[in-house]
Amino acid sequence: MIKVENVKKAFGPVTVLDGVNLVVNPGEVVSILGSSGSGKSTLIRCINGLEKLNAGRITVDDFDVSKPKDLAEARKRSGTVFQLFNLYPHMTALQNITLAPVEVLKRPRAEAEAEGRALLASVGLGDRADAYSSQLSGGQRQRVGICRALAMKPRYLLLDEVTSALDPEMTAEVLDILAKLAAGGTTMVFVTHEIEFARQISSRIVFLEKGKLLVDLPTAEFFAETGGLAQPRVAQFLSKMRKD
Amino acid sequence: MRYAEFTPFDLVLLAQGLGVTVGLFLATTLIGLFLGALWGVIRFYRTPVLTQFITFVAEILKNSPVLVQLFLVFFGFPAFFKLNMTPVNAAVITLSLNTAAFVYVIAVSSIESIGRDQVEAARVFGLTRWQVLRHVIAPQALAFSIGPLTALLVNQLQVTSLISVIGVMDLAKIGANLNLRTLQPFIVWTVVGVLYYLAAKLVATLGARLEKRLRAHSAFRGL
């Protein structure tokens, strides 16, 4: 269980997260919606310990990310996929995937590689294991990025606007894989602009506005006139996103 | 084994050595700046043959050891051209040409940084090549090249120490003499090193100050 309790985060004078509470249970797919600058990405970066909290507490399976000795355990339980892929440019796709399992989990190299190849095959990149990041398209890079996160066998997958840097065709490639993962029961926290897709795969949808968590509802209720849409800010956001 | 303590007069010697170093540095810098800029202008006018020749000479000077250049001028020239060459003359000739070669390279790259379209625009307005150089290129190129020139001069100041090898009584040579006389290498070379260090820092500071001023000036004019 990921538990976010009354988290506050400010960059200098700008408050980005202002008392956010959120619980993600195993098996859930939680999508985080909100306009740019609402703090969505920062929330993900707080959960994986890339940002220090100003107040509040975040635990991943009871490991407190603010405590240095817990952070490593918390990080082992979550895997992050980045907006800009952040693949290691000097390594092949397979090396990107196997580095952490071998170095952190101390898996035998041969095993890690076999699993890495299987992962690549499962995302349709079985023949690109030896390609470098620069030799892959954006969609392919992001699929490698997903494999790299999955290779650590995380209990929670944190996805930070993973399709924002991709064109529609490549976006479809990546969403396709995420849909499969969701159907397979992977727990995900999904920061996104893809509203329709979020609607399809999410069990719950959370709406952030100016660092505050305005709405946290099961998907069907979120899109119901009497539920999320009853909030003017949510209705405004959804209609604006659909227009774009 | 001769052995002699330091004497107060050694300070005078060091000051003299520093004076020779700084004096030769300033003289060769001025000559080098003038020659290098002149070569840059020759290239700007696309003077055939001469441009290629200058580029070739500059490349050789840039890519060979200054020590060997000094040996060529000090030992080679007198033998081949049958002329007299004092260590100081050899030092001035070599260091000036060496500085000029690097100044030339900086001049070329800063002229090129300004961009052909600006030059062409100015030419379209009927400015002569000289007017373009004088009013469009030179002010910008100067502001652009102060940084690289400062780095070059900090380096060239250190390069002057090589003239001690052909017997010029500069700071390094005074150091060598004191070293042989007192047999206190750590003290001697530390003091000499510190003096060179301070001189280098002075050059760097002056360069940075000049750059700041020139940049402020050109930024103001840009508005």
Next chain:
Amino acid sequence: MLPGAGRPGGSPPPFDPLDSPVRSVTVKPVSLNGARVRLDLTILIPHLGFLAEGALLTAEVCALALVGSVLLGMLVAIARTSSNKWIGRLAFAYVDLFRNVPFIVQLFFFYYGLPEIGIYIDAFTTGVVALSISGGAYASDAIRAGILAIDNGILEAAEVSGLSKRVTFTRIVLPIALRTSVRPLGSVLINMILTSSILSTITLNELTGQAKIVASDTFRPFEVYVVLLVVYAALTYLVSIGISLLHRRLNRDLVEQVS
């Protein structure tokens, strides 16, 4: 005299303005050479083997010093990017000092100074050590720039996947930084080749040292040093081509676009 290998044949001590080439100029009977008007490089042919020995020594010194300065440069670059304030300052002081003091002063400091504290090493070793320390200051700048240029997102990816600082550094930061700094490190090498000529002043007969001997033996300093200039220029030119090839090869995977 101070320790240090003397030149074979009991020639004068190092750093003597009246070194043999000077005498070749002043003592030379002009009447014998009066007829010479043009450049005659054939006189160097018998000495090519001797010069080649010097070139080999230059290559050895520079190869060892290159390794030394890249290793030192890596350590110093790590120190300079370290979060410990004092380590960073110390590393900066080293770089600042060795970049602003002439190499010949550094060299004499080591050459004459080390025996004073009981360290007796030959001219070759002294030369390699001095070039490594001086080159290390420049190499650290190149490597540090390579480290600082690494995309922060890549480091975050490594961090969240739980890689230790050590593994992140050795497997990700250093390999990327070394690749991107191939060109600046190449400039360090070229500079080192040129600087190594100064080792002739501590009796090390590398290329320049051998050439000095040839110049004084043949009484033809002009021919010898003209050729030497061209040889050094050609040598550094070849090295720069090699560096470009290496750079392209190592960074192939970083720049190649989708086929």
